[in-house]
Structure formats: structure tokens, C-alpha cells
Amino acid sequence: MTTTELINQIRKKKSFLCIGLDVDLNKIPQHLLKEEDPIFAFNKAIIDATHHLCVAYKPNTAFYEAYGLKGWKALEKTIKYLNEKYPEIFTIADAKRGDIGNTSTMYAQAFFEDLAFDSVTVAPYMGKDSVEPFLAFKNKHTILLALTSNAGAFDFQTKTVEGKELYKQVLDTSKTWENAENLMYVVGATKAEYLAEIRNIIPDSFLLVPGVGAQGGNLQDVCKYGMSENVGLLINSSRGIIYASSGEDFAAAAASKAEALQKEMAVELG
Amino acid sequence: MTTTELINQIRKKKSFLCIGLDVDLNKIPQHLLKEEDPIFAFNKAIIDATHHLCVAYKPNTAFYEAYGLKGWKALEKTIKYLNEKYPEIFTIADAKRGDIGNTSTMYAQAFFEDLAFDSVTVAPYMGKDSVEPFLAFKNKHTILLALTSNAGAFDFQTKTVEGKELYKQVLDTSKTWENAENLMYVVGATKAEYLAEIRNIIPDSFLLVPGVGAQGGNLQDVCKYGMSENVGLLINSSRGIIYASSGEDFAAAAASKAEALQKEMAVELG
Numbered sequence: 001m002t003t004t005e006l007i008n009q010i011r012k013k014k015s016f017l018c019i020g021l022d023v024d025l026n027k028i029p030q031h032l033l034k035e036e037d038p039i040f041a042f043n044k045a046i047i048d049a050t051h052h053l054c055v056a057y058k059p060n061t062a063f064y065e066a067y068g069l070k071g072w073k074a075l076e077k078t079i080k081y082l083n084e085k086y087p088e089i090f091t092i093a094d095a096k097r098g099d100i101g102n103t104s105t106m107y108a109q110a111f112f113e114d115l116a117f118d119s120v121t122v123a124p125y126m127g128k129d130s131v132e133p134f135l136a137f138k139n140k141h142t143i144l145l146a147l148t149s150n151a152g153a154f155d156f157q158t159k160t161v162e163g164k165e166l167y168k169q170v171l172d173t174s175k176t177w178e179n180a181e182n183l184m185y186v187v188g189a190t191k192a193e194y195l196a197e198i199r200n201i202i203p204d205s206f207l208l209v210p211g212v213g214a215q216g217g218n219l220q221d222v223c224k225y226g227m228s229e230n231v232g233l234l235i236n237s238s239r240g241i242i243y244a245s246s247g248e249d250f251a252a253a254a255a256s257k258a259e260a261l262q263k264e265m266a267v268e269l270g
Numbered sequence: 271m272t273t274t275e276l277i278n279q280i281r282k283k284k285s286f287l288c289i290g291l292d293v294d295l296n297k298i299p300q301h302l303l304k305e306e307d308p309i310f311a312f313n314k315a316i317i318d319a320t321h322h323l324c325v326a327y328k329p330n331t332a333f334y335e336a337y338g339l340k341g342w343k344a345l346e347k348t349i350k351y352l353n354e355k356y357p358e359i360f361t362i363a364d365a366k367r368g369d370i371g372n373t374s375t376m377y378a379q380a381f382f383e384d385l386a387f388d389s390v391t392v393a394p395y396m397g398k399d400s401v402e403p404f405l406a407f408k409n410k411h412t413i414l415l416a417l418t419s420n421a422g423a424f425d426f427q428t429k430t431v432e433g434k435e436l437y438k439q440v441l442d443t444s445k446t447w448e449n450a451e452n453l454m455y456v457v458g459a460t461k462a463e464y465l466a467e468i469r470n471i472i473p474d475s476f477l478l479v480p481g482v483g484a485q486g487g488n489l490q491d492v493c494k495y496g497m498s499e500n501v502g503l504l505i506n507s508s509r510g511i512i513y514a515s516s517g518e519d520f521a522a523a524a525a526s527k528a529e530a531l532q533k534e535m536a537v538e539l540g
Contacts, residue, residue, distance in 0.1 A: 022373070062369055062376035068384045072342045098393065099332055099366055100420040103292070106332035114338045123368065125395045125415055127422020145395055150370040152397020155443055159431045166431065173425055 001118045002139055003206065006090050007230050009055045014266035016231055017258060018056035018092065018208065020238025021046065021078065022063045027243050029250045039067065039074035042250075044081060046242055049251035051086045053258040056234050058092040058208075079115050090234070091117045092208065096145065098123040104133035112140045119143050121186060121208070124170045128177055135179035141206075142183055146170050146198070149188025149211030171201045184208055187226070189217025189235070195225035206232050212261075213240035219261070223268040231269070237261060271388045272409055273476065276360050277500050279325045284536035286501055287528060288326035288362065288478065290508025291316065291348065292333045297513050299520045309337065309344035312520075314351060316512055319521035321356050323528040326504050328362040328478075349385050360504070361388045362478065366415065368393040374403035382410045389413050391456060391478070394440045398447055405449035411476075412453055416440050416468070419458025419481030441471045454478055457496070459487025459505070465495035476502050482531075483510035489531070493538040501539070507531060 010016050021043050025033070028042045035041040047057065059078060064071035082091055097107040097120065104122075111120040112134075119141035122134055134142040147157055147167040157167045164172075174183055187198055189211035198207070207226055211217040212235050219235065226233055237257075245253035280286050291313050295303070298312045305311040317327065329348060334341035352359055367377040367390065374392075381390040382404075389411035392404055404412040417427055417437040427437045434442075444453055457468060459481035468477070477496055481487040482505050489505065496503055507527075515523035 024376075060369070060373055060376075062367070062373045062380065065380040066376040066384065068380070069339065069342055069346065072339055076339060094369075096369055096393070096396075097332070097366065099330070099364075100418065100422075103330055103332045106294075106330075106336040110332065110335040110338070114336065123366070123393045123395050125393050125426060126366075126418050126420060127425030127427070129420050129422040131422075148370065148396050150396060150399050152370075152399040152401075155397030156395060156431070156436065156439065157397070159436075159439065161426070161429045161431045161436065166426065166429075166436070169426065169429065 001090055006055065006206070009088055009090070010231050013052065013055055013262070014269055015053055015055055015262040016233050016235055016265055017054040017261050018058050018234045018236040019046070019050055019054045019241055019258065020094070020210070020236050021057055021059040021242065022238045023074075024063060025067070027246070029246050029248060031248060037070070037074055037077065039064070039071065040077045043074070043078045045251040046254050047082065047086065049255040050241070050258045051089060053255065053262045056090040056092055057082060058094045058236055060094040076115065079117060083116055091119070092143065093117040093120040096121050096123050098126050098130045100126065101129045101133055104130050108134045108137055112137045119184065121145065124174065128173075131174065132178050135177060135182045137182070140182065143208050144170065144174055144183055144185050146185040147187050147191055147194060149190045149217065153188065153191070168197070168201060171198065175202065186210065189222050192218060192221035192225055195222065199226065199228065204228055204230065204232060206234060208234045208236060210236045213237050219264050220268070227268065235261075235265070271360055276325065276476070279358055279360070280501050283322065283325055283532070284539055285323055285325055285532040286503050286505055286535055287324040287531050288328050288504045288506040289316070289320055289324045289511055289528065290364070290480075290506050291327055291329040291512065292508045293344075294333060295337070297516070299516050299518060301518060307340070307344055307347065309334070309341065310347045313344070313348045315521040316524050317352065317356070319525040320511070320528045321359060323525065323532045326360040326362055327352060328364045328506055330364040346385065349387060353386055362413065363387040363390040366391050366393050368396050368400045370396065371399045371403055374400050378404045378407055382407045389454065391415065394444065401444065402448050405447060405452045407452070410452065413478050414440065414444055414453055414455050416455040417457050417461055417464060419460045419487065423458065423461070438467070438471060441468065445472065456480065459492050462488060462491035462495055465492065469496065469498065474498055474500065474502060476504060478504045478506060480506045483507050489534050490538070497538070505535070
């Protein structure tokens with residue numbers, strides 16, 4: 001998917017909501033456990049109920065890998081369902097991968113070709129030759145971890161490296177990489193006040209923003225400091241939406257939570 | 271596996287060799303492609319031919335994920351085969367994972383419980399609460415990326431952060447985390463001269479050292495600067511061993527390359 005197609009979808013739906021499909025069998029409605037593939041059954045119901053309210057879905061691969069083969073199979077079915085039934089939706093494999101060059105190419109093939117996601121999250125620690133193999137894929141997007149929403153972000157990301165914080169070094173340096181136009185960045189909503197400075201470095205790039213809701217971030221602050229001319233924001237909510245109810249009404253409850261966020265976003269889009 | 275068991279195995283086999291099982295279907299002997307599971311057939315033959323010469327195997331998960339479900343299945347069969355037939359072998363899932371707390375727990379379950387690896391490689395960028403969930407598993411080992419063997423290591427890892435290089439900050443900081451005794455570290459052989467300083471910070475920890483051979487690192491230099499009282503080294507070779515021959519003699523050729531390294535290691539162990 002091109003960035004323009006993503007922007008058009010945002011304008012049309014008046015939403016920049018991304019829904020995190022982090023499926024934990026201990027948390028989904030228990031009546032789904034008798035399904036042949038409870039993970040996919042849960043995802044399918046959530047997607048069918050919310051696809052008109054959001055522009056992106058983001059399965060975190062950890063939740064699928066934790067269930068071994070059946071988890072990987074559920075991930076395959078989920079992305080296939082999205083690509084076939086809702087091709088306008090932007091898909092994110094939240095995998096936080098990264099390895100030396102030829103190995104990163106294998107990961108890129110896994111997520112961009114085999115699974116056919118539009119984007120994948122990547123960790124920056126190993127530098128340029130660990131990220132460029134992802135950037136080489138046309139109309140695919142590499143979402144680089146910059147400033148994450150967890151407490152551990154302060155261990156290294158905010159430490160000063162040669163005059164500026166490490167996450168700013170990551171932003172600055174990554175702009176010089178080949179096909180840098182395919183980069184987006186993860187910036188946690190819990191650190192909204194950092195967004196103004198981030199926008200000075202990367203005025204137009206899309207930011208994937210976790211941490212609104214469950215982790216305490218505020219939508220209005222994120223928009224105030226982080227919105228660009230072409231919106232430039234994908235705000236993710238996972239637990240707050242998908243686990244809104246543990247009863248048989250779980251999909252309707254998820255849609256209701258998603259709609260509340262979408263309405264807030266419509267106001268921000270003006 | 272406990273660290274003591276690993277050290278005993280090293281002393282007994284006079285080897286601290288780790289063999290990287292990075293299986294690329296374009297590189298394995300073509301007669302294997304007619305097997306039902308070519309990836310596992312290749313791994314099984316390599317393992318049977320080399321298990322007495324090495325102490326660890328390290329599949330890089332990228333190579334398996336690139337083949338989707340059948341790749342993940344081959345990974346499961348490989349680790350199951352190792353755990354059943356050669357339980358004395360130390361197993362490493364080279365996955366370079368890392369995510370926010372509860373999500374890292376899912377990854378830890380995937381690799382330590384579902385797949386039953388002894389260890390997993392983890393990226394440090396997201397800090398303490400992304401790594402501690404892995405450290406919580408008893409007799410399992412978390413191998414943290416410190417100084418990698420690729421060119422991109424110089425983008426961020428060697429940059430100065432508050433008076434010392436980022437990779438040294440990672441070493442220093444990680445020592446303070448809960449269950450830090452379960453930490454090992456990735457340090458590339460291509461930067462052997464850094465090992466002396468690294469040993470000042472972590473005198474006893476095991477180091478997983480890629481980059482000997484194909485990437486130009488030197489075994490003697492790594493031992494000179496990096497060996498600790500209890501050896502403290504696992505030196506990895508992947509392509510140099512597993513692709514020693516593309517003919518029907520591939521397993522014997524791999525054993526021959528592994529034996530050459532094992533003999534050099536026996537000399538270093540004295």
C-alpha cells in the first residue's frame with residue numbers, strides 16, 4: 001500500500017485508529033474456545049465489527065508465536081482474511097525484528113511476501129545494514145522503534161548520545177538510509193510532549209503511537225504535538241478495544257470502544 | 271540447562287563451538303529438496319554428523335519464518351530432535367526479540383516453554399522491562415545483543431552515551447536487572463580488540479561470538495581477549511560449516527570443518 005492510499009483512507013473514514021490484535025486465550029470470551037481456531041475466530045469477529053472505524057490492524061507476533069504452530073497458522077489466516085476481505089486496510093506485523101543484512105532480508109520476505117503485510121516494526125540497535133533490507137521493498141513500510149511507551153525507554157533511548165538523545169540519533173541517522181521514504185516510527189503516546197521535537201526532525205513521517213488508553217497516553221495531546229499536514233499518525237489501541245467485554249457481545253463492545261475513539265479522531269481531523 | 275552443565279560439556283568435548291543452523295533452501299544440497307521436510311532433513315544430517323564436535327546449535331528464526339508454516343514446523347522438529355536425542359547440547363533460538371513487559375513474557379513462553387530452547391537472543395533497545403520477563407525463567411538464558419558483528423554496529427552501539435559507548439552502557443545497566451545471572455551477551459568476533467574492555471565489565475558472563483570465519487574474525491584473538499576462567503565463550507560458525515559442500519557429502523564436509531575448529535579450540539583450552 002502506498003502512503004497516499006493510507007492518507008486517503010484516513011480522510012475517508014475520519015479515523016487514524018489502529019487496532020492491536022494481541023490475542024491471549026486467557027482473555028478472550030470463553031465460548032470461543034470450542035471453535036476449531038479460537039484465535040482466528042476472535043480476530044475475524046473483531047475485524048468484521050470494527051473495520052469501518054479503523055484504518056489499520058496490528059497483530060503483535062509474540063501472541064501468536066506463544067501458541068506455536070497453531071498460533072502461526074492463526075496469524076496466517078488473519079492476514080489472509082484482511083487482505084482478501086478488507087484490502088483497503090493497512091496491516092502492521094508488530095514483530096520488532098532486526099538482524100544482520102542477509103538475515104533481515106529473510107525476515108522482510110517472511111512479513112512482506114509470505115504473509116503479505118504492508119509493514120513491519122523493526123528495532124534499530126543493529127544499525128543501517130539491519131534495517132535497509134526491509135526498506136528495499138517497494139510500497140512496504142518499515143516502522144522503526146524510536147521512543148517506546150514502556151518504562152525501559154528511559155534506560156537507553158532517552159540517554160544523551162553525542163549531544164542528543166539516542167532516539168533522536170535514531171531518527172536523524174535513519175533519514176540518511178537508502179529508501180528512507182519507506183520509514184515510519186514508533187513513538188509512545190505516554191511521551192506526547194516529546195512529539196513536538198520529533199516533528200522538527202521528521203516533519204512528515206507517519207508515527208505509530210501506542211500507549212493511548214491502557215498505558216495512560218492522551219489522544220488530544222498526541223494530536224496537538226504530533227499531527228502533520230497529512231495527519232501522519234496511526235494511534236494504536238489493543239486491550240482497551242478487543243477486551244472491552246468478555247461476554248458473547250465482545251465484538252459489539254469492541255466496536256463501541258473503537259467508535260468512541262474514531263469520533264474523537266474525527267474532531268481532531270476537523 | 272545450568273551454566274555449570276554447559277561448562278562441563280565444554281571441558282569434556284574440548285570445544286566451545288556453536289553451529290548456526292541458518293537453513294536456506296537455495297543453498298542446501300539440491301537432492302534434499304525431494305524430502306518431505308528438506309529443512310529438517312538437512313538439520314538432522316548436520317546435527318548427527320557434528321554433535322560430538324560442538325556444544326551448541328543456534329537456529330536463526332528468520333530462516334524458518336521466511337518459509338511460513340512449513341518453516342516453523344521444521345524449527346519445532348529440529349529443537350525437538352535436539353532435546354530428545356542430544357539433551358546435553360545447549361540450544362539457542364537466535365530470534366533477537368524484545369517488546370514491552372507482558373509481550374516479552376509471551377516471547378519467553380514461545381521459546382523457553384513451547385519450543386523448549388535453553389536460551390534466546392534479545393535486543394536491548396527497549397530496556398529493563400523488555401528483558402526481565404525473559405530473565406525470570408529458571409535455568410534459561412537470555413543472550414543480550416551488546417556489540418554485533420555487522421557494519422551497522424557503528425551506527426549506535428559504539429557511540430558515546432554519557433561517557434561510555436552504548437554497548438558498555440548496555441552491559442553495565444543490564445548487570446543491575448533482576449536475575450542478571452541468567453544473562454549472556456552477543457559480542458562479534460570482528461571486534462576482538464573490544465573484548466578485553468568488555469571483560470572488565472562482565473568478567474564471568476558467557477559471550478556468544480559470531481563472525482569467526484565468514485565475517486573475518488579470528489579465533490585466537492577472541493580467546494586471547496575474551497576467555498574467562500570458566501571459558502565463557504561460545505563461538506558460532508554457520509555458513510562456513512553447514513555449507514562446506516553442496517554435494518551428497520555435505521554432512522561429512524560440515525563435520526570436517528567443525529573438527530578443524532574444535533581442534534583449534536582444544537589448543538586454546540590447553
